[in-house]
Amino acid sequence: MQTLGTRTTAAGRAGLAGAPREPLAELPAVAPVAPNELVELYRLMTSVRQLDVAAISWQRQGILPAYAPELGQEAAQVGSALALDPSRDFAFPTYRELGVARAFGVDMVEYMSTHKATWHGGLWDAATTHVAPIQAVVAGSVLHAVGWAHGQTLEAHGELPAQGLAVAITYLGDGASSQGDVHEAMNFAGVFKAPVVFFVQNNGWAISVPTEKQVAGGSVAARGAGYGIPAVQVDGNDAAAVLEATRRAVAHARSGHGPAIVEAMTYRRGPHATSDDPGRYRTLDEEREDAGQDPLARLRELILAEGAATEEILAEADAAGAAEAERVRLGVIALGPRRGAEMFDLVFQEPTDELLRQKANWREESEHE
């Protein structure tokens, strides 16, 4: 029987001179993605696509001061998030995880609030939705996922629960993979056998820097071998493949075998953010060549080829997505600024006297409320 949270392999017992490294565990196989699941992927991805594209126009219209599109990453985001159970698992996003938030059930107006400059972390309740606040620090939350995951191990008190461990999934980009924190996170996760999935969206770019100038060796997944963490690289524009790969990683973590890495090879089709000008570092021809097939169109073809749904059903899903985008637009427009008092009220659970004094002064001088 395996022991939760500790290494029992020779590879884990450093200092045993001459002991051969054990081969990496294989991620367990899972059932192939079912036809109805393909349609569910499509429903979510068309919603996310339409919201994302709409948000760019909202920025142009002045509804949002800025936006960071995830165009082209719908399969990677929705496919991975659907492998988790939002009622018990926990997602740690970056600033570009619209698709993950949507799949976890986060309210999309509350999500967009960060781009409306209403509240940096977003207005949704991280504790109940199991989606951590927006993270502006690249790689900032990767270690948190390891800590949360190790917490699940500790709560299990050495015995694997019948339904397995709750699993953390942490999102990071090719750029983020350069941060020292990511090394620390992977090493800690390996040492503590934490039930965490490192989901890398290798979208080819970190602002203007291409992956080949970012990731030595060309693959983040390849680093797993050094940490004793099983890792897979997957076509990140293939929603079904992403879902299956992430399910394998989650199954591994859930059953107490520790962390796994999934590297989804995808492409950032849009600018880094609305203030970015990709023409300064890549050509339109390069974009066309490197982007791969549109993940949404590809899924649509697969669904129709497999007879998983009819054109009509997909058209209904598209229409539902369009209606949702319109509802969110109205919600975002209606979203007013937060009360200035929240600046002071939300710093601590127990505010200091000095902070209360500053709040009183602010109120007096700004003639608020």
Place this chain on the structure above:
Amino acid sequence: MSETLTTSEAGAGAGTVTLSLQGALNLALDELLAEDPKALVLGEDVGTLGGVFRVTSGLAAKHGAERVFDTPLAESGILGMSIGLAMAGFHPVPEVQFDGFAYPAINQIVCQLARMNYRSRGAVPMPVTLRVPSFGGIRAPEHHGESLEALFAHVPGLKVVSPADPQQGYSLLKAAVRMPDPVIFMEPKSRYWQKGEVVTEAAAAASAAAAASAAAAAAATNDGGRSLGAADLTDAGLTGARIARPGRHLTLVAWGAMVARCLQVADLAAEDGIDVEVLDLRWLKPIDAEALASSVGKTRRAVVVHEGPRTSGLGAEVAQLVTERCFGTLKAPVERVTGFDVPYPSGDLEDEYIPNIDRILFGIQRVLEYKRG
């Protein structure tokens, strides 16, 4: 270069160029790279892209991709590598993309960069200038609007400077990069696109030479015009504070983006007959205590304005330096108008946080109306 230099012979003065702060910094880096073969520019997106604020635009193409280069995305790596490059005899000018992303590098900045000279008994100096787009005002995401001067100023072994306008940006960046010690160079990002007249070093040298020969030729009649700012370009002109506007009744002490705001406030106060002096501190470490003393010694009242949080902010240091030197002449305690002890807020609340004109005027009023006892 993203900015075309237009020498305005007929404009504000011969030899000046009109540049944005971003353009002035770009020009300073360009000239530094040209004059010093050991100078290097490194950071995230500083090469091909020219930086997210385009401060390094065109420099890689002009000075070579080996001297102006993109690094992988890791601030600790950027600073740590700069230290090693300095040990190898280079003069690195690293950039962290935004203020808040200096935090991931804090270990290398505080434990390594700031101490190497001391640790090595002077054998290994650290001529490294870290450029940090700083302060708030652009409705940006989290960690894109913070003021780290008090943190940096507290670290023994670091010097800290912040320019308020294009001329200051040009001149202070040159001064910083030529120093043999580590300098944190805090660029007010909300002012990047503000234009101003800049006297380049070449123009200043030419005008000094012209003035010398004119003086030799005849007893020159003074045309009353301000000299081309050549004084601003001497070493003495760059180590201390600067009076941005002279006044008699009260001194507003500020730096970075708050200097422009204080100048606005001074104009408003003038309408009420209050003559405000604005002291642009420029160097936040070391602080020019003599300039503080001479300004406040004259006005007898001071208000210090900064964006950073109030508690243990640099305003406290300024107030103490003034008090030590001017206690006998002060008519009122030094007042602070600052950000609050809260994380820098999102865009919608930004104007509630940054000292605005009203809050600065209230501070002025408190000092003017102060009664002893």
